Amino acid sequence: xxxxxxxxxxxxxAGVGSRLDPLTSQVPKPLVPVVNTPVMEHIINLLRSxxxxxxxxxxxxxxxxxxxxxxxxxxxGVKLTLRHxxxxxxxxxxxRSCRDFLSSGTFLVTMGDLLTDADLSAIxxxxxxxxxxxxIAVKQVPxxxxxxxxxxxxxxxxxxxxxxxxxxxxxxxSTMISTGIYVLEPEVFDHMPAAGDFxxxxxxxxxxxxxxxxxxxxxxxxxxxxxxxxxxxxxxNFDALAGHVALEMKGTRQMMGAGEVWLGEGATIxxxxxxxxxxxxxxxxxxxxxxxxxxxxxxxxxxxxxxGVQLKDTVIWSGATVEADAHLEHSVIGYGCVVSNASKxxxxxxxxxxxxxxxxxx
Numbered sequence: 001x002x003x004x005x006x007x008x009x010x011x012x013x014a015g016v017g018s019r020l021d022p023l024t025s026q027v028p029k030p031l032v033p034v035v036n037t038p039v040m041e042h043i044i045n046l047l048r049s050x051x052x053x054x055x056x057x058x059x060x061x062x063x064x065x066x067x068x069x070x071x072x073x074x075x076x077g078v079k080l081t082l083r084h085x086x087x088x089x090x091x092x093x094x095x096r097s098c099r100d101f102l103s104s105g106t107f108l109v110t111m112g113d114l115l116t117d118a119d120l121s122a123i124x125x126x127x128x129x130x131x132x133x134x135x136i137a138v139k140q141v142p143x144x145x146x147x148x149x150x151x152x153x154x155x156x157x158x159x160x161x162x163x164x165x166x167x168x169x170x171x172x173x174s175t176m177i178s179t180g181i182y183v184l185e186p187e188v189f190d191h192m193p194a195a196g197d198f199x200x201x202x203x204x205x206x207x208x209x210x211x212x213x214x215x216x217x218x219x220x221x222x223x224x225x226x227x228x229x230x231x232x233x234x235x236x237n238f239d240a241l242a243g244h245v246a247l248e249m250k251g252t253r254q255m256m257g258a259g260e261v262w263l264g265e266g267a268t269i270x271x272x273x274x275x276x277x278x279x280x281x282x283x284x285x286x287x288x289x290x291x292x293x294x295x296x297x298x299x300x301x302x303x304x305x306x307x308g309v310q311l312k313d314t315v316i317w318s319g320a321t322v323e324a325d326a327h328l329e330h331s332v333i334g335y336g337c338v339v340s341n342a343s344k345x346x347x348x349x350x351x352x353x354x355x356x357x358x359x360x361x362x
Contacts, residue, residue: 013112014060111180132216149177238296
């Protein structure tokens, strides 16, 4: 097997992200920003910190945007290989399409929409210690949430004996869920069909277990979240802002009244601002006078927040304008949007249409 620094990794980045619509009408899900940094960049940073510097990602939806942002990965300290899948073939099928890249030894796979600071090195070490063919990073969740996930059943040694796909709380045999982080031996490719749709959760892993092969569950206690829905996306931003997950924050932390603000380079804040929670203001953004930031507020780069604006538990992407005295709560405002003067919005997710003006009135 390879040493830690020689292992390769793959990011599954081909999905459409329909549950994040309309946000993903502007960008593919891996580029959706969490505290002003694309979620896939957070994943690459985590991989690099654990010695994974050779990374492959499969692309399908808006692939040119991912290519434009990440390039060959050198800007992020990794060597990144990007593969365009013309036709989606399931998550295991996507990994199969990169078989030539991954077949040299033990490798790691992660979904492209995860926010986590999981100890990847510990997962790999447990996989090797137990001599597993495949290992799944698993996490305990409240019984009330099992219906959102693939549930994993393990024996006393941690090996997986069964799966349930999004069971009800009454039917769930476990509260341990798959996190979408896998460590695999290249022999798994021998258990995949040569072509056609093929998935990890519904096909590959259950088939390996049915054959009596060693599929291990490795529990993680670190922060873990997907950004698959608008609500979960907002909450992931707010968790990052609160420091619940170890991420790089772009800005300088300042106490401001009862709250705190991370202020990006070149950002300015007018007089009379009231901050009751935590806020991130991106590079070169301008905040007017007498604004109120309540709860958790994330503002992207090059935004204009005019006088008297009230924001509560809201994420605003780069290049947006919120006009004077507007009020936003529990909302996400996309790139280039204009929120009109004195308007009030609750639980809005708005994006700018693709047009020469690239602006939307909210």
